[in-house]
Amino acid sequence: MIVLAIDTSNQPLSLAVVKDDAVMGELTLNIKRNHSIQAMTAVESLLATLDLSADQIERIVVAKGPGSYTGVRIGVTLAKTLAWSLKIPLVGVSSLLSLSWPGKQFDGIVSPIMNARRGRVYTGLYTFDETWVELEEDRNLSMEEWLDLLADREEAVLFCGADVDVFWEQIQARLGDRAKRVSESEEVPRMAEMAIYASELADEDVHEFVPNYIRMAEAEVNWLKEQEKNNG
Template sequence: MKILAIDTSNDTLGISLVNEEKVIGEYITNIKKNHSVRVMPAIERLMVDCEMKPADLEKIVVAKGPGSYTGVRIGVTIAKTLAMSLGIPLVGVSSLAVLAATPRYFNGYISPLFDARRGLIYTGLYRFVDGALEMVKEDRNILATEWAEQLHELEEPVLFIGNDVKIHESTFQSKLEDRAIFSKIGEHNPRPGELGLLGMELPGEDIHTFTPNYIRLVEAEAKWLEKQGRTK
């Protein structure tokens, strides 16, 4: 099965082509540039380099969030458009799960995270069991200090992974001490190849009703709803 995977959910832009045997090709950048004008050229370039045509694709896999509101929306919109126009299945995978899939040989819990500002993070808890990634705690939007308290109760090593880990490193270090392990710089970027592999065996979703997983309302929407509530 030939799969195109798309991740624009954060600063990292990732595109990959995978099948059951290998990651055929990957494109990754980690720069703050507009994904909306870069993602389609990246897809086209990768497909040309890998000598594939759109008609060769059999599934689209997209990182569905959490992450940047705009970034998630861009990736999901493009993935839905491609899946619909090509008449192939669409699958969404947690953006956090994609991060957690990289350190597959870590013997312990894995906490992928994205910064959500004001002391908040997007995170979840994962681990590998018999070679397969499993979710231990669902993805959430939570204060880093509160998350550190919850992880402290587990009494096991926790690997923190992601480009925003450095922002909250001291919080986890002070609470978990030597049980807090931090990923190396080469592991921070979510790998689009892992995204494609995670979505390979998942069933296709209804394209028309498929929506991103923002976890929380964007700030402007939350303020608008709060204002409406006060008005009523």
């Protein structure tokens, strides 16, 4: 089976084509450009490089969020359009999990990080045991709360993603030597890994499939607005 995998959920654009769990080609662009302009062009370029036509694609895998609201929406819309027009299955995977691939060889737990602003993060907790296992579901919370949870687990933690840099001093202060981070070359998502992982997942209903934005609860949003008004 030939699978096209797409992630536009944050600044990096990650594409991959996998055939029977073997990587045919990958494309990663980590530049500040509008994914709405470059995503479809990049897909076409990758397929052309591999001498494939769109009708040879048999499955679509997409990073469904969380992440940039616009970025997530672009990727999901592109994936749904391709799946519907080509009449092929669609599978959604966590955008956070797509950052976690370096943790496959890590002896501990894996925490991908995306900056959600105001001291908050999108994050989740995973480990790899022949396949990815979700230990804590993806969520939006303050980094302070997340570090409290991780401190209680008393395990080594590998932090993944470029946004780890924003919080690294805070992480080290709370977790000390238990905190590890990926190298700069490992900070970007790798959708080839997700395409292979998704071979174990059930197909989505293309028409019902929606992004996973993981919004804050309305009470939290209102509280933050009130705090900003009082502090302003």
